[in-house]
Amino acid sequence: MDKTYYNPDDLKKFGDIAEFQPELAEKFFDYYGSVFKEGALTEREKSLIALAVSHAVQCPYCIDAYTKDSLQKGVDEEQMMEAVHVAAAIRGGASLVHGVQMMNKVKEVTM
Amino acid sequence: MIKSLQARQEPLAKSEAQVAWLENEGGGERFSSKLQDCGLYPLRATGVTVLQVNLGKMCNQVCKHCHVDAGPDRKEIMTKETMQQCLDVLASTDIPVVDLTGGAPEMNPHFRWFVEEISALGRKVMVRCNLTIILANPKYHDLPEFFKKHQVEVVSSLPAVTALRTDAQRGKGVFDKSIKALQMLNAVGYGQEGTGLKLNLVYNPSGAFMSGSQEALEKEFKSRLSSRFDIIFNQLYAITNLPVSRFLEFLVESGNYDAYMDGLIEAFNPAAAEGVMCRNTISVGWDGYLYDCDFNQMLDLKVAVKNGVHIKDYNAIALNEREIVLGQHCYGCTAGAGSSCGGQTA
Ligand code: SF4
Ligand code: SF4
Numbered sequence: 001m002d003k004t005y006y007n008p009d010d011l012k013k014f015g016d017i018a019e020f021q022p023e024l025a026e027k028f029f030d031y032y033g034s035v036f037k038e039g040a041l042t043e044r045e046k047s048l049i050a051l052a053v054s055h056a057v058q059c060p061y062c063i064d065a066y067t068k069d070s071l072q073k074g075v076d077e078e079q080m081m082e083a084v085h086v087a088a089a090i091r092g093g094a095s096l097v098h099g100v101q102m103m104n105k106v107k108e109v110t111m
Numbered sequence: 112m113i114k115s116l117q118a119r120q121e122p123l124a125k126s127e128a129q130v131a132w133l134e135n136e137g138g139g140e141r142f143s144s145k146l147q148d149c150g151l152y153p154l155r156a157t158g159v160t161v162l163q164v165n166l167g168k169m170c171n172q173v174c175k176h177c178h179v180d181a182g183p184d185r186k187e188i189m190t191k192e193t194m195q196q197c198l199d200v201l202a203s204t205d206i207p208v209v210d211l212t213g214g215a216p217e218m219n220p221h222f223r224w225f226v227e228e229i230s231a232l233g234r235k236v237m238v239r240c241n242l243t244i245i246l247a248n249p250k251y252h253d254l255p256e257f258f259k260k261h262q263v264e265v266v267s268s269l270p271a272v273t274a275l276r277t278d279a280q281r282g283k284g285v286f287d288k289s290i291k292a293l294q295m296l297n298a299v300g301y302g303q304e305g306t307g308l309k310l311n312l313v314y315n316p317s318g319a320f321m322s323g324s325q326e327a328l329e330k331e332f333k334s335r336l337s338s339r340f341d342i343i344f345n346q347l348y349a350i351t352n353l354p355v356s357r358f359l360e361f362l363v364e365s366g367n368y369d370a371y372m373d374g375l376i377e378a379f380n381p382a383a384a385e386g387v388m389c390r391n392t393i394s395v396g397w398d399g400y401l402y403d404c405d406f407n408q409m410l411d412l413k414v415a416v417k418n419g420v421h422i423k424d425y426n427a428i429a430l431n432e433r434e435i436v437l438g439q440h441c442y443g444c445t446a447g448a449g450s451s452c453g454g455q456t457a
Contacts, residue, residue: 044327072316073323074275074331 011061044073051080052087112282115174116180116360123360124180126411132363133354133410133439137372141425142441147380154390154435156403159427161208161392163405163452164189164197166216166225168397171247174268174281176315178355179410181214188214191221193399196422198228202391202426209391210404210452212239215250230261237264239313239452241287242292264309265385266348266452267293270317272335293342302344310344313454315352319367321374321446323456325349333439348454353406353443375442383449386456389435395422405434405452406443412436 018025036046047069054062070080112451116124146152167188170181180332200211209229213265216222216238227238238258245254259263269289270280277286293310297303302310312332316322336342352358361367389403393414399422402408415434449456450453 038327043324044331045210068320071318072326074271075312076271078273078275092236111286 006060008064011064014061044070044075046073047073048079048083051075052083054093055084055087112183113175114178115168115173116186116357117180118184119180121360123356123363126282126409129355129359130410130412130438132359135370137439139372139376139442140277142439143435145376145379145442146384146437148310149384150265151381151384154384154387154437156431156433157205157390158431159204159391159393161210161388162197162201162206163210163212163399164194165212165218165392165395165405165408166222167214169218170214170216171244172241172282172285172355173214175361176280176317176352176358178353178358178406179214180356180409185214188219189221189395189397189399191224193395193397193422194221194228195398196425197395198225198232200422201229201232201234203425205315206234206235206393208235209240210237210293215241215244216350217244217254223257226257226261226263235264236261240265240268241244241281242267242289245292246288255296255301258296259299259301259308262307262309263450265296266311266313268313268315269293269332270315270439272306272332272339275299276317278304280315290340293336294340295343299341302342311346311348312344314347314349317373319362319365321351322349322450323446325448346454349448349450350452350454351443351446351450353440353450355406355409355440372439372442375446377445379442379450380445380447380457381456383447384445386449386451387435387441387444388451388453388456389444392452393430399423401425401430403433405438406435407438410440411439412438 015029018094030071036043050062051066051070054066123132143152146154165179167399168179168181168185169183169188170185171183173182211226213219219238226236240254245251245445267289268281269277271277274286277289296310300306300310301308311356311433314322314328314332322328325347328349332347333344354362354368362371388409392404394402394405394408396402396408401414401416401422402412402418413420413436414430415436416426418424418431419429444450
């Protein structure tokens, strides 16, 4: 079998992180559960944000989990892809806006 | 158009093969022992308030998830004689609701006569209308008027408010036709306040995943259908796909079977188990045989009543408190908020 850093089955074992540090894990999972409950934003909106962020942080576990979660919440393909584009636009924009910093520096040190 | 499993001679077209797969292939705790743990075994009926009659496997669509394996190539339909036997049972009992399903029940040549006779007995009629049938042939164009005349409650499937998701599950062009049919139903008063004409939608996930919150999905469907297509409806029923027939075949073929079953088992909810629909339903097959539900019907698991497994031998006393026949597929009814022909149960 190929050895890889990521194993899809590990997603199911997320809760096992409590094995090495139960107290912090419990706090985290409590918090996590509360974050995704319906509040000022709907669960559906939160799922789409999570999907976009998953792509920004490029976490394969999160992409797997929130693709399925979005589908369960009735999100369609077009909406999911638009969320990914939002992540891509912010990432791209975040690089590009630093271009201004580069330009500032160039102008500072050149004649 | 794809064909039914039966026409493709797929092994899973046979109910025995499906039962064997469900009982042997998946690991996981037996459904009956799960019920035992929460004090619900043996599971018994609590009476019969719904007679669900399957008028046949013939359908104008061939949806990928269909648990009936219905399609245009299926010729099994209920005879007028069997319908009369159903009417006799209704006349001798006080079952208040008759739920007509199929296939496309409207394709049965005696459909309208049957609806008229049930109405004449003063019972409420529900029809599981696939929407596209209304546009399939000019002879069906007046169905909305016919439904209205008999105050039939219309229950129709729509898995998404987009063509891509809907057509992937139900066939090319189904979304556009469904929208047109919903507008026709709205036009005669269905879904409109004050008319009493109920139009309910069924949401089945179009893949190997469970449904999200029924309430949230209903909100979403209402807002998108109304803003995009000016369509209104009463309620949305979120239903879990049970691993039966074509949906079972899809799960197996796509390699999703184990994960899907694990998900259902993990989401087992005792409150949903208590409210499963078989406890107040009798399902009648196209040939008059009796089952605890439409799923058991497709798996050919007849009611556990001695000498009373056919509508002509309907034994109200025995059926009202019969023990339900269970299998691993039942996990589909008890996952999360539960699932029934009327949506969530818990
Ligand atoms: S799901 Fe309904 S509409 Fe689709 S093929 Fe089956 S019976 Fe016909
Ligand atoms: S599949 Fe049928 S018998 Fe099993 S729990 Fe669901 S309704 Fe009852």
